Amino acid sequence: MVLEFTPSGIYCPAAETYIDPWRPVRRALITHGHSDHARRGHGAYMATHAAAPVIRHRLGDITMETTAYGTRHRIGDATISFHPAGHVPGSAQIRVEVGGEVWVASGDYKTVDDGLSEPFEPVPCDTFITESTFGLPIYDWPEEARLARDLNAWWSACVADGKRAVLGVYALGKAQRVLRLLDPAIGPVLTHGAVEATNAVLRDQGLRLPDTVPVRDGVDAKSHPCAIVLAPPSALGSAWMKRFGAVSTGIASGWMRLRGVRRRRAADRGFVVSDHADWKGLNAAIAATGASRVFVTHGYTVQFSRWLAEQGYDAGIVETEFGGDSLDDTEDSPA
Numbered sequence: 186m187v188l189e190f191t192p193s194g195i196y197c198p199a200a201e202t203y204i205d206p207w208r209p210v211r212r213a214l215i216t217h218g219h220s221d222h223a224r225r226g227h228g229a230y231m232a233t234h235a236a237a238p239v240i241r242h243r244l245g246d247i248t249m250e251t252t253a254y255g256t257r258h259r260i261g262d263a264t265i266s267f268h269p270a271g272h273v274p275g276s277a278q279i280r281v282e283v284g285g286e287v288w289v290a291s292g293d294y295k296t297v298d299d300g301l302s303e304p305f306e307p308v309p310c311d312t313f314i315t316e317s318t319f320g321l322p323i324y325d326w327p328e329e330a331r332l333a334r335d336l337n338a339w340w341s342a343c344v345a346d347g348k349r350a351v352l353g354v355y356a357l358g359k360a361q362r363v364l365r366l367l368d369p370a371i372g373p374v375l376t377h378g379a380v381e382a383t384n385a386v387l388r389d390q391g392l393r394l395p396d397t398v399p400v401r402d403g404v405d406a407k408s409h410p411c412a413i414v415l416a417p418p419s420a421l422g423s424a425w426m427k428r429f430g431a432v433s434t435g436i437a438s439g440w441m442r443l444r445g446v447r448r449r450r451a452a453d454r455g456f457v458v459s460d461h462a463d464w465k466g467l468n469a470a471i472a473a474t475g476a477s478r479v480f481v482t483h484g485y486t487v488q489f490s491r492w493l494a495e496q497g498y499d500a501g502i503v504e505t506e507f508g509g510d511s512l513d514d515t516e517d518s519p520a
C-alpha cells in the first residue's frame with residue numbers, strides 16, 4: 186500500500202510520514218489549516234507556502250517546511266507533491282508516488298472557484314482518497330452569483346428594517362469568501378475578532394480582501410447602523426451581540442440545505458454555501474482523476490461509497506477523525 190490507514194492517521198510507509206494525522210507523529214504533511222487537519226504536537230510539519238501562515242497563527246511555534254504547488258519532493262522512497270484543492274486559500278491535495286503507483290489524498294476540497302483559493306486541480310492517480318461530507322444528490326450548491334444576490338438582498342432588507350445583519354461564518358475560508366460577495370454600497374462590514382485575526386493573516390500574505398471594520402469599543406448599532414457583521418457561529422445569540430441592537434441572524438453553511446438543521450440553529454436565515462464539494466462536484470472531481478480505486482472518508486461514507494461501487498469503482502470506506510463543514514467556530518460539524 187502506498188498509503189495505509191492507521192490509528193494515528195493516513196500513513197505513507199515509504200516516506201515514514203503521515204497526512205493530516207490526528208495523533209502526534211514525527212512528520213506530518215498538512216493539507217490545510219482547519220483544526221481537524223492541522224493539529225498540535227507533531228515533530229515536523231510540511232504545508233504549502235500559502236497555507237503556512239494560518240497554520241502558524243493557529244499552532245504557534247512549530248517546525249514547518251513549506252512548498253510551492255507542484256514541486257516534487259523525494260522523501261524516503263516516495264515522491265510527494267502538493268496540488269490545489271480549492272477548499273480555502275493554500276489548501277492542497279497531496280500526491281504520493283511509490284514505485285510508479287500514484288495515490289492522492291485530497292483532504293477537503295471544492296470544485297467551485299471562490300476567487301480566493303487556488304482552484305481545484307484534478308491530479309491523475311490510481312487511487313483517490315475523497316471526502317464525502319456532502320455526498321448525497323440533495324447537496325447541490327447554488328451559483329456564486331445567486332449566493333451574492335441572496336446575501337445582499339437580505340442585508341438590504343435588514344437595513345430597511347433598521348436591523349443589523351449578523352452572519353455566522355467560520356473564520357478561515359468562508360468568512361473571506363462571503364466578504365468578497367458583499368456589496369459595499371449597502372454599508373460597512375464589521376468583523377468579530379476571530380474573523381478579523383484570520384483576515385489579517387491572509388492580507389499579510391498578499392491576499393486582497395475588501396475593507397472591514399473590526400468590532401471594538403464604540404463600534405455598535407449607533408456608529409454603524411447599516412452594517413453587516415461577520416462572526417463565528419458561536420457568537421450568534423451571545424452577549425457580544427447586544428451592542429448591535431435589533432438584529433437579523435443568518436448562517437452560511439452547506440448544512441443549511443437541511444431544514445431540520447436550519448431550525449435547530451434558530452437563525453433567521455440560512456445561506457447554502459460550503460467550502461466542500463457538492464454531489465456533482467464530488468463526482469466530477471473523482472472522474473477527472475481517472476482513479477479506479479476510491480477510498481471515502483467523512484460524511485455520507487456508506488451511501489457515497491455504495492454509489493461509487495455501482496459506477497464501477499473499487500470503492501472503500503475509511504474511518505478518520507476529520508470533520509465536515511462548519512457550524513462550529515473552527516470548522517466542521519453538523520450541528
Ligand SMILES: [Zn+2]
Nearest residue numbers: 219272293516
Ligand atoms: Zn477544511
Ligand SMILES: [Zn+2]
Nearest residue numbers: 221293507508
Ligand atoms: Zn475537514
